[in-house]
Amino acid sequence: MAEDTRLDEEELMLAPAPEEEAEEDARPDDRIDDERHDEENTLKAEYVNAVRSELEAGDADAVYALVEPLHPADIADLLELLDRDVRHELAGAITDLMSSEVVAELNDYVRDDMMEALPASAVASIAEQLETDDAVQLIEDLDRSDQRAILAELDAEDRHAIEQALSYPEETAGRLMSRDFVAVPEHMTVGDLIDFLREDSGLTDDFFEIFVVDHMHHPVGTCQLSWILRTPRTIALADVMKRDQTLIPVMLDQEEVALMFQKYGLISAAVVDENDRLVGQMTVDDIVHIISEEAGEDVMLLSGAGEGDINEPLRDAYKARVRWLIANLGTALIASLIIAAFGAAIERLVALAVLMPIVASIGGNAGTQTMAVTVRAIATNQLTRANTGRILMREFTVAALNGVTIAVLIGFATGALFTPTLGVVIAAAMVINVVTAGLAGVLVPVIFDRLKQDPAVASSVFVTMITDSMGFFAFLGLAVASGLTS
């Protein structure tokens, strides 16, 4: 025991100096700076315009003075707010403020745009300062030839790490994981571990857990730092660690990883390969980014808005959205065919043309409601085979209640403004259409999910097709059947 403590004293002398930020003055309100930020913590328009003017005036020093006090995340915001050309000028005026921190915070599209504008050596030097997972993000969307040029500029170790990450498909744990983690054998004691951590200056500064592995590098447990700090030095890690652990397969899709983190309340988790060997770790701050991305994605897919990022190049936004509009043109044409079949009836009773959009519109809304709920429930693993029947019944019931309510309202209004028979016709058509919409809104996403397709992508088109067609068909068909158009 005495020897341990003597070594401990020697270690104390040798350990490297820590964070050197002590010299900075503390300003607790650092983040909300009223000169530059508004109450939502975004940069004020006046400030951004001031930067723009100085850039137009060509006063690089003034620009630098304006931008220098910003936090890297805010510099990234500033770059995103500016137009493409102005952005490049700004980058030129503040080159030594363009740290790897700023680059890591940039919106994906803006970052890709800026990397394309830089020579390969410049990108490589930014990449070298970043952690592997951030460096991968930096170059993964560039052209293969650009990537090769940049990789050629890196030193062998960085290049190998990045190439290895790129060998995994996009949006998998293998691509996104961090390769910097602490893994130690289980016979190690807390004291040994603390000494090891103090010794090894190459270790990353940011970790919350230690992974404990066996001789085959299989993870056997994890130790949170807070436990280590509170445990006597002599205790073996095997007695401190938590054996009950969540392992993430290296090929697991990022959305599934995020769901696991949320479900089990994880802070970090080990990533293992096909042989269950520990190859990386993912931490909850990666998950935060993934959740945000995936949640935003579903909205965009449901409405056919493509990537839905305002920084997306205009041409890509156009291509994605027009494709969607053309698909909907197809479903609108189907509805038109149905209307055309009832053309004679409409000629005889033009009130049908006035009222038919109401039925289709409400049906479309009801379908969208149900579809949004269903897609989200599928995405968050709340709707599974185990409760599909129950949920279908629930949605049918809500749709029926909604349908009857709206039917009564529109039925009376129509009966009063037109004829009672028409009132009954539109009421009946409304019930039929809203119930159909409710069922379609559940079944279409569920069927896509069973076929292993992403429900958010194509459900909209099919649900709209069903609700529009049924809406017009039910209304016009019942109108003819009721003899109103004879």
Place this chain on the structure above:
Amino acid sequence: MAEDTRLDEEELMLAPAPEEEAEEDARPDDRIDDERHDEENTLKAEYVNAVRSELEAGDADAVYALVEPLHPADIADLLELLDRDVRHELAGAITDLMSSEVVAELNDYVRDDMMEALPASAVASIAEQLETDDAVQLIEDLDRSDQRAILAELDAEDRHAIEQALSYPEETAGRLMSRDFVAVPEHMTVGDLIDFLREDSGLTDDFFEIFVVDHMHHPVGTCQLSWILRTPRTIALADVMKRDQTLIPVMLDQEEVALMFQKYGLISAAVVDENDRLVGQMTVDDIVHIISEEAGEDVMLLSGAGEGDINEPLRDAYKARVRWLIANLGTALIASLIIAAFGAAIERLVALAVLMPIVASIGGNAGTQTMAVTVRAIATNQLTRANTGRILMREFTVAALNGVTIAVLIGFATGALFTPTLGVVIAAAMVINVVTAGLAGVLVPVIFDRLKQDPAVASSVFVTMITDSMGFFAFLGLAVASGLTS
């Protein structure tokens, strides 16, 4: 120095025993158990049905045996998958498995439902085992009288902490924060801190950072545990800590808190009151929950699907959605009025009735696309006063490109199937409507945001009103103006 180390030895003897999970056997594949889980890590339908059958048969022991090996998060899933009555039966059969962990993992609605079914003393005993923020979540949605009954059963300390949390508005940092944190003075050394942490067994086990405060309890810096572990014992915290910190005002909305965490890549952050005193902390795993919730919320609001949770009581789902449908009934009626005004024209050229839904439908889609993108950009603070003009131009351009593309397609098709004049009319109407939809899709959410209203809530109704009205008006109006219906 010698004294420090001797004390350290004594401390080693006295420190409390750590995690007692060492006795459990390690099973790395604990989470993905093929008997009960499918490949998406959700419970298999067969397993859930097996539980159901045993419950129906009244075999409580069999039920217990089936459920006992599950992780608390999976027990929570199981409860959520079952019907309400069956759920209560299950809870009755596995009372000692209904740990506070399970309760904390339950979906909000399911948890409220179960808490309502239990006596106040039972809820109170669950609450006592939870951290304050989880206990608050447990009771915050119950009736005031239920809450009072439960609070009365708690001991004074717990009751006071919960009442204090409830004094803050829902969804603010003050309501959501954890009151368990470690705050120490800056003159303390690393060694003192480690001793303090080992001594105080009342401290929470899960923390990643130490907050450093001045004598007025104002936060002056933070220390990550990884830095502490790697720093010699003699160094003062003032020299280790990071002074540059993000402080969260206690009244800040949860969505803003989440955005700050994402923007600055935080793991945890200090919550301060109006006097800048440290009152709590929020950690990134709270944020994960918030992000998921808020992101899902926007989709639901945009489509009028209420809370959009499949566990929501049927009556609430009905009320929320029917309200939305009635609002849309209103906008549909406005469109009908416009059509009615052109009734005579439609009578003379029934092709108008066949084609007009196409224009309105594509306009509606284009509007929804733009609106989804804009609402998300506003929610993630990417669209601010500083770049609104630029984004408006961008969306106008994309809308114009889309409009012209669709107009050409439908124009030729109509010209071929009907008459060239009608082809030109529908093409022109399409361009007008799609461009209008694009502008509305940006301006309506932006205007709501400027008026400090949530753009996601009411934008849909207004955008739809504009696109439907303009769609019918432009098409029918141009048709009449072109002389087709004379």
